Amino acid sequence: MSNRLRALYLGLATITTLVTPAFAVDLTVSCRCVEGGANSNDAIFIKTKLIPAFTEKMKAEGKEVNVTLNEFGGTDEQYTQQLALDFSTGAGSDVSGFDGFLVPSFVEGGLLKPLEEVAGPEVNSWEGWSHISDGIKALLSYQGKPYGIAKGTDVRMIFTRKDLLEKAGLPADWQPANWAEILDAARKLKASGVEFPLQLNAGVAMGEATTMQGYWMALLGTGEQVTDENGKFIVSSQGILDTLNLYKTIYVDEGLGDQRAQLLADGRNQSFANFRDGKTALLVEGDYFWRSVTRPDAEFGLPNRDEVVGWAKMPAQEPGKGLRGQDFVTISGGTGFVLNPATKNPAEAWALLAYMNSVEMLDEFQKIQPAIRARDDVAIPNSEFLTTTSQTLLPLTTARPNDANYNKVSAEIQRMTESVVSGELSPEDAMAQYKTSVIAIIGEDNTVSKL
Amino acid sequence: MKQFSLLSRRVAALFLAPGAILVGLFILLPFFWVIFVSFTNRTLLGRTALNPEFVGLQNYVRLFDPATFFTRGQFGSSLIITTEFVLLSALVGQALLGLLLAWLMQAIRPGLKRFVEAMVIGAWILPEVVIGFAWFAFLDYDNGTLNMIMRGLGLPPGDFLLQQPFWVIVIFNTWRGAAFSMMLFNSAFASIPPSYFQAADVAGASSWQKFRDIALPLIRGHVVTDLILITMWTFNVFTPFLLTHGGPAYRTELLSIYNYRVAFRDFEFGKGAAVGVIIMLINLVLALIYLSIGRRKSKAEKEAAT
């Protein structure tokens, strides 16, 4: 054998040895998360807990896996674009972070497949399902089939600054019974020197936060939802008008809220800063606001959060007038992880997703980031706030319609609220414009007028 | 007489090949895809992602639907905003300011010239994320540099991004892009033989007369090149998004931002593609206008000369 041939032979042998763990499986996880940035805790959990533990576990089962996390700290929208493009070409991470309200449109577009179809029947025998309520299962389901598993869910409420309430002569555990009492409290707060006492989200810049934290929370109090009982989108109704008039009172007529915070691109943070700085006393937000925003060590955190931040249930317009005749209303959403329908290693990808949602791992996750988790056998540790709010509000909650058109209609809702809050249009005109636009987008057949 | 050619067709084809492959793959192919898709209702998500239908001119007709045309956040209103934006920030702002800067450069001392050039070109070459952020800090209501200056001058601070968002992006884009016009006109002036100006100096011409009667007619070709490029760039410019996200209330939603929203937030590719095609047609018309003005003037001059 010549030297050259021998070298070649040796080279080949080296390559083969390098490839020997040929049975090693590469898995990728992606989420809109980056250590130190957006959803930092998710990234930390996945990198420091989940991946090492999963690799270990698989090794014990005789499988070699390499899991990597693709971190990205940009916006939700940018992340959605990547997902949509990836799934439409059979690319993308095996396990991908996903916002529940996008499931219908992705499924209709052929970009997602039910878990069962991707990973086989063993999905159905997962021990976790029996610990996840139907409502939470539905967050990442469409037409009864789960496409992923939610990380957990959330609830929405009015966050209050107890110190400011007391200063204005209101009880620290203030609880309004109707909209008028919210406005009254806001007026008193304003009189006591709180610049923008009440903030109800509106506008395009905040995206889905406007629809969920603002519009829905008011609209549910009129007894309506965005769609009617037949799933048609309501394009004109008394409920919409009342909701828009509430916005008008807050931002245009009485200046009770900070208009700038609803119109500028970084407005949501402005509203957080207002709350922190005592310029806002009543802010309608999700429990995320407690968990992340006001956390004492966070950017908009309050060092004495537990003493000064309280909460109140969002009342209906009048008692008993809320959705299903309720006195108080709230709405929930949730994000989670889905399986990529084009994954090359469906069994391992499912194993990772299931393990991520095992009691063991979720308990680890709770240590990093306490939240309302999907499983009923995972406790909320050391957080009286989350325990009380979830017990009080989850029985009252609602979910967004599981409809592929919701995303587009939601964008129109944001626009409608913005045109009222900016003072550009009257509630009537804004609703008329909403009607025209929604009909143009989804067709008259999918809409209904109630006026 | 047969024109003497420096390159045979074969060598020319060889020279063109690498460019042709790249352009074919990443310009022509996507271009025809866009044209085709603009006649369908294709979306990325939802039912029409799997089974897009051919809808003829429906996307175009909808864009020009008189019921919604002038509504904020719709195509027509965006088109009007964009037209004003191009006129003010590209034609008036960048081209005129660029011309002024280039003319000033001819007369000032090298040290000052280097400073001004560095600042103007700096605005042009720095990465857009950096620029977006710098302006955000510059315009910040409470602490921004601009309001600091306003207060220092005894003027009331301005809430610019909320009150005058359109003027903010006009000034921003002028600031950002003036460098290109300045550099182009700089070299245009430099290509004029100095003897022309010396003769005018002897005749006692003012700077304005020299500019109007000597320099401007000679650089007409450059002006046309400049206008074509900056018009096209300004029509497509996306950077103002970093400042305003198209808001508030869609008041700064340029066509490029509108197009982005339609294609990448609503995922309506058919409609987005139609917007893209219309932008191109507008650019085509403007380019033809510039060229014909350039041609007409030089013809008139030739006639005057004979």
Add this chain to the structure above:
Amino acid sequence: MSGGAFLSRIGFSVLAALLGVLFALPLIWFIFAPFNARAEMGLALPDPWTLSNFATVFQNSFAVRALFNSLIQSVGGVILIGAAATLAAYALSRSTIPGKSAVTYVLLLFSSVVSGSAAMVPIFLIISAMGLIDTQLAVILVFAGGLLPTAMFILRDFIDGIPKSYEESAMVAGASPLQAFFDVALPVIRPGIVVIVVWAFVNIWGSFLIPFILLRSSEQMPASVAIYSFYSEAGTPIVTLLAAYALIYSLPVVLLYLFVSWRFGFRFFGGIKA
């Protein structure tokens, strides 16, 4: 020099200085904030001046690697554009291919469509079909294609402004067309190529959308994407780190500018032949 001319010269200088200062205003903040450990949106002199922001930034391996990725993508793209545009523009300027003058305009218009967001999808599909998703090469190729028409447009303008007699005399002396191109034309065109190179480099270096659409793994992302890791959980910029990173990120284009203006000077030639 007459009194009037002297006055107008003073006026010119004052006006130019004023414009220079106006252009500088939005950037002044960037001179101070990176060196201020407590920087905020407001303009403030660092007290004390510190490099601690930079030290923190350099601990972020993702962000550091991203600078290197930006360099690979920009340099790769620039080489490809420079070479392809020079050859093509020269061929269009010097050959007798029919319809050649229309070609550059048509391509320029087409490229205006393709630079819009509507074309991101077909571009993604093409790259995906080529199997190049999540590779630096994908970014390089797409930029090369997208920027080529404008590069050709500017460069052809430039070459048209150079008399053909240069190469003609070389060929009369017995040079082949290739020799005439490489030995005679290329050195003359060089200032034009420099303009293209700077323009293309600046474009690729600053671009967010294309790499974001085409790349996936953290190891491939350029600085324009990595800069988002300096946004807080709430999505607000972490001003201190962002300012420091932005300064490092801006440095290459500033150096490029200094180098080019020292070595070549920015020059354009030509103008549309009407």
